[in-house]
Amino acid sequence: MMRTILLLTFVVSLIGIFIISPLSFAEDDTSDEDRIRLPGWIKDIAKMWHDGRIGDETFVGTVEWLIDNKIIVIPDTDAKPDTTDHVPAWVKNNAGWWASGQINDQTFVNGLQYLIQIGLIQVQQGGGGGGGGY
Structure with a gap:
């Protein structure tokens, strides 16, 4: 059970890093x-x-x-x-x-x-x- 919770936490963290974070910078990403x-x-x-x-x-x-x-x-x-x-x-x-x-x-x-x-x-x-x- 603890292993599943840790794995789920890891997956959610990766989703936040690679999917949600870039979206927050998309407002004006024109350099x-x-x-x-x-x-x-x-x-x-x-x-x-x-x-x-x-x-x-x-x-x-x-x-x-x-x-x-x-x-x-x-x-x-x-x-x-x-x-x-x-x-x-x-x-x-x-x-x-x-x-x-x-x-x-x-x-x-x-x-x-x-x-x-x-x-x-x-x-x-x-x-x-x-x-x-x-």
């Missing part, structure tokens, strides 16, 4: 990586920017337009009012590394989100990702 959409041709733009063939203003304006028009989709990002007027070198380096396949999409998007957070990239309310309530 930030799953919320990213970056068409491959954007790497060409990132490389041109990294190589100095286009300037910071052109790159930032292009990214704003791509986000507003839902060509680039990134996770929600809160924006602050304009806090700086220059792009940090590490963001530009990340763009070059991403364009050459040295870093993943998420790492590149982290840089874009940072530019949104500091107010350099300003996206429209209800745009394709980015700041203020998306």
